Amino acid sequence: MSDVIAAGRYTRALFELADQAGRLKETDAGLHALGKVLQAQPKILLLMANPTLTSDQKVELALKTLTDGRAGLLERFLRMLIEKKRFALLPEIEKIFHDRYEKKQGVLEVEMISAVPLSSGFLERLDVVLTKKLRASLLVTNPEARAEIRLLPSTDRELLGGFILRFAGKEIDCSFKNRLHEIRQKLLSNAEEGTV
Numbered sequence: 001m002s003d004v005i006a007a008g009r010y011t012r013a014l015f016e017l018a019d020q021a022g023r024l025k026e027t028d029a030g031l032h033a034l035g036k037v038l039q040a041q042p043k044i045l046l047l048m049a050n051p052t053l054t055s056d057q058k059v060e061l062a063l064k065t066l067t068d069g070r071a072g073l074l075e076r077f078l079r080m081l082i083e084k085k086r087f088a089l090l091p092e093i094e095k096i097f098h099d100r101y102e103k104k105q106g107v108l109e110v111e112m113i114s115a116v117p118l119s120s121g122f123l124e125r126l127d128v129v130l131t132k133k134l135r136a137s138l139l140v141t142n143p144e145a146r147a148e149i150r151l152l153p154s155t156d157r158e159l160l161g162g163f164i165l166r167f168a169g170k171e172i173d174c175s176f177k178n179r180l181h182e183i184r185q186k187l188l189s190n191a192e193e194g195t196v
Contacts, residue, residue, distance in 0.1 A: 007092035035094035048087040114163040
């Protein structure tokens with residue numbers, strides 16, 4: 001079984017258990033805290049794969065990264081990952097769990113890449129437009145959710161101008177780089193057809 005499929009299955013099981021126990025927010029926060037520690041200290045993953053440490057020592061190490069040191073459901077989940085030698089999947093599990101949690105809450109993260117940082121006024125107007133356009137799709141999964149868009153702006157000077165929006169596996173490319181590419185393709189196809 002591939003690691004991506006395994007991470008998806010472990011995440012689904014944890015999400016369902018946390019949802020039934022009413023502990024989604026707490027579990028998401030705990031996973032996020034662990035994810036930040038693993039990102040800052042990648043050697044922890046190597047330590048967790050070390051066969052000279054016992055499972056209990058590895059669990060104790062993992063729990064030290066949690067704020068209160070004990071987290072019930074999350075503690076049991078970490079113990080199971082360690083015993084099955086699947087702790088290395090934790091960064092992917094954290095990402096998938098967070099995405100599912102945000103979706104259930106009605107929050108859609110939209111990555112917005114632009115050539116230069118855009119003004120706060122433009123970002124606010126874009127947020128309003130996206131919320132109106134995407135509200136229906138956000139409420140399909142959870143009608144009681146708040147249907148919120150979270151813009152994640154970043155820059156890429158190669159775009160020349162305009163912006164790219166990425167969300168829910170989709171991409172809207174309004175960049176000058178893309179527009180120039182489209183014009184070039186049209187000119188080349190017209191030249192080949194002899195209509196230029």
